[in-house]
Amino acid sequence: MKRLLTVVLLTVCAAAPEDLTGKMFSFPQETKTDHVKLITPREEFKAITVCLRSFTDLSRNHGLFSLATPAFANAFLIFKKSASDQIEMNIRNKGISFFGQEYKLNTWQSVCTSWDGANGLVQVWIDGKPSARRYCSDGTITGHALIMLGQEQDSHGGGFDPQQTFVGMTTDVHMWDFVLSPCEIQRFVDDLNFSPGNVINWRALEYQIVGKIILENKQGACSCLIKKKVSNMFGQSCQA
Template identity: 55%
Template sequence: MALLLLLVMLTSCAAAPQNLSGKMFIFPQETDTANVRLNTSMQSFTAVTACFRPQQEPQPFLSLSTPSFHNGFLVFKEAGNNVIDIYVRNNRVTFTGQDYMLNTWQSICTTWDSESELVQLWLNGKPSIKKFIGGSVITDPIVIVGQEQDSHGGGFDINQSFVGMMSDVHMWNYVLSPCEIQRFVEDLNFTPGNVIKWRALEFEATGRVLVENKITCE
C-alpha cells in the first residue's frame, strides 16, 4: 500500500520545492514513459555546469531540450563501453576512455561556456581535455532525467531510457571552478545549483519512478 501511494504521489506534480538530500530517484525498468521533469524558472543562459550522481548502466544521464534543439544540452553514455557523449545545441563531442564503473555511485560534472565554446567532462573528479563544441544561448529549456528527448519535452524511445538510480542533480548557469567540482565529488560544502537544486527540487515524475533513501554506511 505504501509503495502504491508513493507511485501515485510521484505521478502528480510536486506543488512546492522538495529537499531530496539523502534520497534518490529509481528507474527500475526500460520504458518509453518513466521520467522526471526538473522545473526551473531560469529560461535563458549562456553557460552550463551540470553535476549528478548515477548508479548502474545508463544511456541518457540528463536531457535538456529547447524549442529549436532537442539536444540542447545532453549527457549520454553509450551502453557497454567507456564513451560519454556531450551534446550542445545538437552538436556532439565524444569523450573516450572514461573509467565508468557499474554497481557503484559515480560523480559526473559537465561544463560548457558559449564565450569559449568549449565543453569539458569530469568523471569522479578527473577532468577530461576541453573540446570545441560551439553554441550560444540556451532558451526555454525542458530538463528531464530518465529519458532522452527527441522533441521538446517528449519523443521518448524505450531503447534510450535510463535504468538505475540518480541522485544529487544540480545545474548552474555558469562554469563551476575545479575546486567547486571537487567539493561536489567529495560531497562537501559546495555551492548548490542556481538553475536546478537537489535540496530544493521542483519536479514532475511520470510513470514508474520511485524515491527512496540512499543507503550509506559510516
C-alpha cells in the same frame, strides 16, 4: 474519463521546492514514458554546469540528463554511449565524444559536465577525473527549457526511445548557469560543503514524476562510512 484518471494517478508533482537530501530517484524499468521532469523558469543560458550521481548496470546507450528547448531537442544532453569509456555531450544539437572516461557499472559515480557558450568549450569529469576541454558549440541556449531524467528527448518534451532509457538510480542533481571551477567540482565529488546549483538545486527541487519512478532513501556506502568509526570500536563490520 477512465484513461484520463489513469494518467493523473501516474503523475506526481512536488507542490513546492523540496529538500531531497539523502533521497534518490529509482528508475526500475525500461520504458518509453517514465521520466522525472525538473522544473525551472529559466529560459536563457550562456553557460551551464551539471553535476549528478548515478548508479546503473546498463552497458547500452542511455541518457543521464536531457535539456531541450523548442529550437534544440538536444540543447544540453549528457549521453553515455555503449562503449565503456565514452561519454557523448550534445550542445545546441551538436555532439562531441569524450573517451578514456572510467564509467563503472554497479557503483555510485559522480558525473559533472560544463559548457561555456562564449567559447564553445565542453569538459566532462567522472569521479573528479577531468577530460580535455573540447570545442562543441558556442552561442546561447534560449527558449522554454524542459529538463528530464530517465529519458533522452528527441523532440521538445518527447521523442523517447526505450533503448535509451536510463535504468538505475540518480541523486544529487545540481545545475548552474556558469562554469563551475575544478575545485568546486571536486567538493561536489567529495560531498563537501559545495555551493548548490542556482538553476536546479537538489536541496530545493521542483519536480514532476511521470510513471513508475520511486523516490526513496539513498542507498550506498555513505551511510556505512558515517558509522565506520563506531563499528570499528566494537569490532563490528560495516555494511551499506
